[in-house]
Amino acid sequence: MQKRSIKTITVTRLLQVFIVSTLVIISIILLSYRAFFQFIVENKIHSIAEIIQAGLTSHMKAGIMDKRGYFLDEISSVHDIKTIKIIRADAVIKEYGEATLSEKKLDDNIRAILEKKEVYTSWNDRLGKVKSIVPYIANTECLQCHRVKDGSVLGAVEIGMDIDSYQKFVLKNSYMIVTALLLFALIVVFNMFHVIERYISKPLLSIIDEARMAYFSHKNIDSKKYESKEFEDVASxxxxxxKTVIEKENELKEKNIELELLNEEIELTLKETMLAVGQIEEIRSNSTRMHTKRVAVLSRMLAKEYGLSDEQLKLIEIASPLHDIGKIGIADAILNKPGKLTQEEYENMKEHALFGYGILKNSKREILKIAAIIAYEHHERYDGTGYPQGLKGEDISIYARIVAIIDVFDALLSKRVYKEEWSIADTVVVFKDERGKHFDPKLVDILLKNIDKYVEALKSLS
Incomplete structure (x- = not known):
């Protein structure tokens, strides 16, 4: 799910708050306007009722009550007044008789309203009409004409009005307010877009890019160019x-250099140690001096051309000097015998592979594990006729196959107590004959293709 931008989140939240606030404000305004225009209408009705009361009192004192219809018609002609009805209370009916045709007769509902001695108003918003009954309460002045008690209800006036104009006024003003609020909302939203873009989005994108560039160029961001304190603080x-990261990186580089130098020192020390251990056997025989060194160097050469990795090249170069370490268990008489070995002596000599494996096999170090395999398998033959296990083909470790061919190559081209140095031509014939029999055919092809280079390397180490 794609996440929203700061701008989207801010504007959305702002609109939500603004819409809720607008609805609340509009509701308050509408209620206030309704209460306001109800107050105006009720005041108008009360005013008209008082005028009617004063007019009727004057008519009664003048003895012209029969002319009151003209007066009421004139009052009815006032704007929004639709009907005016005079209602006689029980006290007046008892004194002067029932209502005339122009008056409204008293019924139980009206009698209940008059008994409360309060103004009763009925609103019909749907039709835009209001009807109000205003009771007339007898006071001292009224007692001059009516034989009733002070505070008695003499009657009431029912006034009907149209309130369409008031409702239209409220709606018109409400629309104006809503429009103003919407315009204000648009102004706020557009302003917020501008504010977010200028003070948040652009500075944020800018500081991200500048932080990246500052890191690679090792320069500081100009924090003073940001207008807000927050982004200035972020830039700082x-x-x-x-600065901290660069310092730590420099420290790490220095440590890595130190570590590389230390690793090189350790690797060189290990290589020399392994070579020295491998040369223990050489000390016992003048005829095999430098054999271990030559096997290590030439095995790495052949392994590289075969396609082994850099790590494997290191392993074979360091581990191969121990290929004949098992010969320390062979008697000097057999090891340095100038003539051909008897069958029994040969069988005894063959045990050096087992002796070497026994010395190295228990180590958990990768180099010594490889050295153990080489010592154990470097006399195996590609066709399966070798010793001590009779392994065949690629069941023989590639390390052992490489050391096997280099071991024989060096032996043939070097003088031993039991033989003279062979010629290069005779050596080539042997390897061609033993291709696929004693040796891995691919390794033989690589060796013969580069025979001059291997011979030169061998002589340089003799």
Missing amino acids: SVNKFN
Whole structure:
């Protein structure tokens, strides 16, 4: 799910708050306007009722109550007033009789309203009409004409009004307010877009790019160019962070250099140690001096041309000097015998592979594991007729196959107590004959193809 941008989140939240706030404000305004126009209408009705009361009192004192219809018609002509009805209470009916045709007769509902001695108003918003019954309460002045108690209800006036104009006024003003709020909302939103773009989005993208460039160029970000304090602080923090990272990287580089030098020293020491251990057997025989060194160097050459990895090249170069370490278990008489070995002596000599493996096999170090395999398998033959296990083909470790061919190559071209140095031509014939029999055919092909280079390397180490 794709995450939203800061701009989207901010504007969305702002719109949500603004919409809720607008709805609340509009509701408050509408309720306030309704209460306001109800107050105006009720005040108008009360005013008209008081005028009617004063007019009727004047008519009664003047003895012209029969003319009150003209007066009421004039009052009805006032804007929004639709009907005016006079209602006689029980006290007046008892004194002057039932209502005339122009008056509204008293019923139980109206009687209940008059008994409360309060103004009763009925609103019909759907039709835009309001009807109000205003009771007339007898006071001292009224007692001059009516034989009733002070505070008695003499009657009431029912006034009907149209309130369409008031409702339209409220709606019109509400629309204006809503429009103003929407315009204000648009202004706020567009302004927020501008503010977010200028003070958040652009600085944020800028500081990310500049932080990357500052890191690679090892330079500080100009924090003063940011307008907000927060981004200025972020830029300063990035500068401090980059400085710390660069310092740590430099320290790490120095440590890596030290480690590489230490590894090289360790590797060189290990190589020389392994070579020295491998030469223990050489000390006992003048005829095999430098054989171990030549096997190590030439085995690496052949392994590289065969396609082994750099790590494997290191392993074979360091491990191969121990290929004949098992000969320390062979008697000097057999080891240095100038003539051909008897069958019994040969069988005894063959045990050096087992002796070497026994010395090295228990180590958990990779180099010594490889050395153990080489010592154990370097006399195996590709056709399976070798010793001590009779392994065949690629069942023989590649390390042992390489050392086997180099071991014989060096032996043939070197003088031993039991033979003279062979010629290069005779040596080539042997390897061609033993291709696929004693030796891995691919390794033989590589050796013969580069025979001059191997001979030169061998002579340089003799």
